[in-house]
Amino acid sequence: MSETASTARAPVALLPSLVPLLHEWLPRRRWFAGKGRPVTGFALVSATELLPVDTAGPGLLHLLVRVQQPGLATSGAAPGDCYQLLLGVRETLPPQLAPALIGHVAEGPLAGRAVYEALMDPRLASLILERLRTPGPIGPLQFHRTVSIPDGLAPRVLDAEQSNSSLVYGDAYILKIFRRIHSGANPDLELPLALSRAGCARVPAPVAWYESGAGRPDGATLGVLQPYLRGSQDGWQLALDALAAGRDFTKEAHALGRATAEVHTALAAALPTVTLARAQAQNVAVAMSRRLDAATQAVPALMPYVPGLRAAFEAVAELAEDGGTWRAQRIHGDLHLGQTLRTPGGDWAVIDFEGEPTKPLTERRRPQPPVRDVAGILRSFDYAAHSHRPWNADWAERCRDAYCSGYAEASGHDPRAERALLRAYETDKAVYEVVYEARHRPDWLPVPMAAIRRLAAQPSPDPLT
Ligand SMILES: Nc1ncnc2c1ncn2[C@@H]1O[C@H](COP(=O)(O)OP(=O)(O)O)[C@@H](O)[C@H]1O
Ligand SMILES: [Mg+2]
Known part of the structure; x- marks a missing residue:
């Protein structure tokens, strides 16, 4: 300006x-x-x-x-x-x-x-x-x-x-x-x-x-x-309604996975893509580790989980060291259920491509692995499940699987196959959520902390990229 x-x-x-x-x-x-x-x-x-x-x-x-x-x-x-x-x-x-x-x-x-x-x-x-x-x-x-x-x-x-x-x-x-x-x-x-x-x-x-x-x-x-998509409802509200009514949401999650994959496929065709090799992948892992350090300073409750969480980032760095590479392309950058709309006709639309508003535009416009968006939706299912009492962990698990299956069907890439990177992005997101909730909505802190415990306890992923 x-x-x-x-x-x-x-x-x-x-x-x-x-x-x-x-x-x-x-x-x-x-x-x-x-x-x-x-x-x-x-x-x-x-x-x-x-x-x-x-x-x-x-x-x-x-x-x-x-x-x-x-x-x-x-x-x-x-x-x-x-x-x-x-x-x-x-x-x-x-x-x-x-x-x-x-x-x-x-x-x-x-x-x-x-x-x-x-x-x-x-x-x-x-x-x-x-x-x-x-x-x-x-x-x-x-x-x-x-x-x-x-x-x-x-x-x-x-x-x-x-x-x-x-x-x-x-x-x-x-x-x-x-x-x-x-x-x-x-x-x-x-x-x-x-x-x-x-x-x-x-x-x-x-x-x-x-x-x-x-x-x-x-x-x-x-x-x-x-x-304006008249009469549409956002995915977050739909998920909460389904939970409140004790309804399965896997059909919707599957269709949303397909929609996300279609958006990613079109973005990869329309705009530049790159391959993340050793140096870039290591940079991603180092940046995630640094954010974990800063988060632990701000929220000491993270301390006991640091070794497990850091292992998620180190797994990516190690894969890169061994010659692993990842596709990177333009992605949504801030994908969660609140950024999706389902039309009365039952189609999913994706909105709000601003990316993370706190990050500089140059960073937001950089190609990134599409599993980062997938991780955003997976975390969102977790959030939805936790905001319902009693906590319905199975519901989230089924949605997460259905979403990944839908994504795999439409794109030919199953995000679960990029296990290490997906786990790293989910972990990075959960760490961010812990800091955010501790600062702004302490009542919600147990939601990301439950994910932190789960992610920190996971054994290191197999050497799959
Ligand atoms: N094309 C659209 N059709 C219907 N509703 C929309 C549309 N775009 C946005 N909205 C509604 O406006 C809200 C805010 O839009 P969004 O682009 O996510 O803005 P913000 O950057 O403020 O989050 C959405 O959550 C959704 O409810
Ligand atoms: Mg929005």
């Missing part, structure tokens, strides 16, 4: 007048990644008027703002994370928009006006879709589309705001607005586009998107519009 404030029509004096409001509002957002550290300042990256703010009606401001926080050094010279904000501006806020209020501006060009979360204003949310329907540049922003999009689709904000914000239009399209902005092509656009061009129907194909700094190294994907 360029640090020269690009003020496409929006006044330069804007940010200082908004700072007191943002100080209060921004750190409380669900998607604000820098929680727990004080905010020391804001720097404007770009400000664009998508609708003029100096008229009687509502105005719409698009801001990219870098948030300065001590101890946050990101890429380049500029410290702090960059966030995308869409702010509505009105003289007075109608009562139905009261929950959207960010605050009243005290001074500067917007003095006296109400500033609010624009996505909650149907008029402004519709305007964003209008911009996507008519592609082209607006200041530093560039809007693109691949097909024509109907007008007059009523917007609604998706309730379950997660690490981003989503708007659904007429139950026909969903616009994901990225909140924490990283320079470079976002895999959540790049991979679904590649998959749709390859004819893979497992992923809703992007129909429009917008970006900043198009074609520049500091350019970034800001939002993606794709078909």
